[in-house]
Amino acid sequence: MKEHLRTQLGGFFISVTLINLAMFILGLMMEPDLQFGYEAFAYPLIYGIIGSIPGLIMYSKKELTIRQTLIREVIQMFMIIILIIFFMFGRFKNIPDLIPQIVGVSISIMVIYVLVHVFGWMIDLKTANIMNEELMKFQKNVSKAENE
């Protein structure tokens, strides 16, 4: 569980950064003249927290296979989309008029979700490379000791 929380926390910070970027790009594209107050700084954090909820709920003690994990990740991504869309647009009555924004936000969430995993994988790749170097040294040392 501790490791899972750590992974979730790492994902949260990457998400917040990417949400900031997505808000900046989408804002410029859709409503470039809109102005915000200081509360705008809180939104990436709130979206980051909302995005972390499915991951915390769907924690499994079982060691899942790659296939099981992929299915779980897809479900998790759609849960995040539903939660954030509900949080952002739930209070509006004229939903059909908001479809372009909803589609834009949904695509942004998908892109962010994939990028969070890509960045996480890149960090893991670095760890794996370090471990490979340590493994090579270890094996070399053991073989040397056995031959002496």
Next chain:
Amino acid sequence: MEISIKKIGEEEKEYIEIGCHIRDERVDEIVRFIRSREGILKGIKEDRQYSLALPDILYIEAVDEKTFIYLENDCYESGRRLYEFEEVLSSRNFARISKSVVVNLMKITSIKPSLNGRFSCVLTNGEQVIISRKYVPDIREKLRGGAV
């Protein structure tokens, strides 16, 4: 080459001494063979018990209350529990890499990040075994410890 075997008392430590003119590949081969026989596990296959040399073992896995010992092309069952193997082999070149697997570190060819947020190690027979994040710090500590 003359081979002599001398019986010694129980209170004395067993030893093997090689008398040679020069230490060459032939002598090293004998040393490697003797070292490989230092650790042996018992495995059962088709109701017959076999002695398995530690250096030949790839990994040990617990599946549904049963424990299996995997070699390059063979698999043997054992009556011992995984935690017992973990204890016995902790001073050797073995490490726990997940809830259900203890691996021979000398049989890992590479480590890579896995899609399910974990790592996987490729063994000398091409098989891939999952490494849980939880065990990564312990594995790294063991690898940094060098020859054991």
